[in-house]
Amino acid sequence: MITVYVLLNSFGQILIKTGTPENMKGLDIRELLNIRLLSGALLFGLSFLAWIFILSKTNLSYSFPFAVGFGYTSVIVLSYFILKEDIAPLQILGIIIVGLGLTLIFLNRTSA
Numbered sequence: 001m002i003t004v005y006v007l008l009n010s011f012g013q014i015l016i017k018t019g020t021p022e023n024m025k026g027l028d029i030r031e032l033l034n035i036r037l038l039s040g041a042l043l044f045g046l047s048f049l050a051w052i053f054i055l056s057k058t059n060l061s062y063s064f065p066f067a068v069g070f071g072y073t074s075v076i077v078l079s080y081f082i083l084k085e086d087i088a089p090l091q092i093l094g095i096i097i098v099g100l101g102l103t104l105i106f107l108n109r110t111s112a
Helices: 002-019 035-057 060-082 089-111
Strands: none
Touching: 002 035, 002 060, 035 060, 060 089
């Protein structure tokens, strides 16, 4: 279920990014009522509901670090493929370190 939460949240981030007007100065409120921005907000809302469900079933000390680490990684990867953003070498190193941390959290949970 954490995967569902992270994917909803990450795709929500991408949609909000692509739906946000480049120039926010002198913005007409109607410019914020576009399908991408509204869809991103909807995905955020759904991710919030998923998060409530997750917290009802798991320990916060497991679910929060796992969701944040997986979310960090997924946003970078999605930004690379969808938004055509560059990934810096230090971001790759960060993804590797986060992946190792997630592995340790997962192994600790399965051995407990």
